[in-house]
Amino acid sequence: MTRTFLLTAGGTGGHLFPAQALAGELVRRGHVVELATDHRVSDYGSDFPARAVHVVSSATLGGRSPVALVRTAWKLGKGLLQARALIRRLRPDAVVGFGGYPTFPPMFAAFLAGVPSVLHEANAVMGRANRMLAGRASAVATSFPLVGEAAGEHAAKSVRTGNPVREAVIAASGTPYSAPRAGEPFDLLVFGGSQGARYFSQVMAGALECLAPETRARLALVQQCRAEDIDTVRSACDRLGVTAELAPFFSDMPARIAGAHLVLCRSGASSVSELAVIGRPSVLVPLPHALDNDQGRNAEVLARAGGAWPVNQAELSPERLAALLTELMDTPERLAQAAEAARAAGRPDAVSLLADLVEHVAARTPLDALAARETQNGDAS
Structure with missing residues (x-):
């Protein structure tokens, strides 16, 4: 079954490269992929295999002054409105976030719209934006064993997939x-x-x-x-x-x-x-x-x-x-x-494992069913 996936990532190589790898795998499986990110996509995302790229307003929580906080809130609020309109128009089967503050508006908009979502954490320590989003995601895909509070807090919805790498890798x-x-x-x-x-x-x-x-x-x-x-x-x-x-x-x-x-x-x-x-x-x-x-x-x-x-x-x-x-x-x-x-x-199969998880979440199937299927496949091999 062909599905539509909205991928969202911060506009740096560390966020866009694994998103790019997943996009390529999903396209090979016959799905439609679109990307929501920030203005930096021009530096790393010129060959991103998406049907369309959407630039969404976002901001990093950098300063603590009242002016900086108001400016950040305004940009994130604007991004949330853009993301909600985008999700209403695309009607994706699932949204997949790869970290960075540009991920926040689309992932939160997915939560508000009742769209299933997968949050990918590339590092061993969950980033600040991901920590705010993890409780609202349907599943959390991890690259390494998580350390810190997030390790136990989201254990029930965490699936170890590894960090997808590009085809050139x-x-x-x-x-x-x-x-x-x-x-x-x-x-x-x-x-x-x-x-x-x-x-x-x-x-x-x-x-x-x-x-x-x-x-x-x-x-x-x-x-x-x-x-x-x-x-x-x-x-x-x-x-x-x-x-x-x-x-x-x-x-x-x-x-x-x-x-x-x-x-x-x-x-x-x-x-x-x-x-x-x-x-x-x-x-x-x-x-x-x-x-x-x-x-x-x-x-x-x-x-x-x-x-x-x-x-x-x-x-x-x-x-x-x-x-x-x-x-x-x-x-x-x-x-x-x-x-x-x-x-x-190394985990050269990370992109395949993550694509399996994303398809599974899009089908709105419980995560324990995926765990059981992987156990059977492991026993068979």
Whole structure:
């Protein structure tokens, strides 16, 4: 049966990428998908497989001044009216939210209209917008075991699906890991969001100075840098004889991950999920000062599996990064073991599991029936 699904997500890659993966799977199953998000969709959602994209007003609860709170309330109220009109027109069978404040108006409008909904939480710690919405959702799909109050509060409606990854990530996962050999080039990939890119540009320039000449000579660096930081990093690489490819954005990031011996990056949910599915060792630097330490929790998941080495940003000086790179470059067996452990922790079937859940909720069938069906399928296999 063909159904209509309204997907809603914040306009960042961490929210839109898993939504994009689910949209592709639902379209393959013969369903109709539409997307509700914010104005940032132009940065990440140009190839989103939706019949139409709807920009809904939203705002983040950033300031606490009366003026800021009134402005936020007005924008969210406007978004709620837009979302209610959109749901009345589309009459979706279910609404699926992927986090971020742009999710709030469509998901709350679905609740008011009596439309079934699924809330996907990509991180190990439930975000603020999702915490406000979880009690009104029909089901909560989780990527990692939840920690904090939300873990017990929503246990009855939580289903572990994993975090869906893009088709390009699944394709890249077919590339086996090849451990570096002594004396041969060592492929290091460095990336992060805009803030992560600035920090990594600063720390990498210093770390290159600290590397021994023979170690530095092996390094083949691919790094995402802010446009204003590229000249600084390039100057350091040229002066020190380091082969480097630098750019503000790489459209083929999954292939870049697959081609790396080691990845240095933030530990957002999408990054951690993609590293695991592709199976690459990583040094993870959680974004500091996050209210819920969600990236720190994500990094712990992959570290416990043996696939990553988390380091707090405050502790990762250029000297320490240089020492860590040298240690790992000299022990390829550790990298190979971490790559295998990361892959074992990956959930390449996450998009299929989430699509099953979404179809199940759209059919207004109790969640315990889905659990029973999955148990039978597991026994059969």
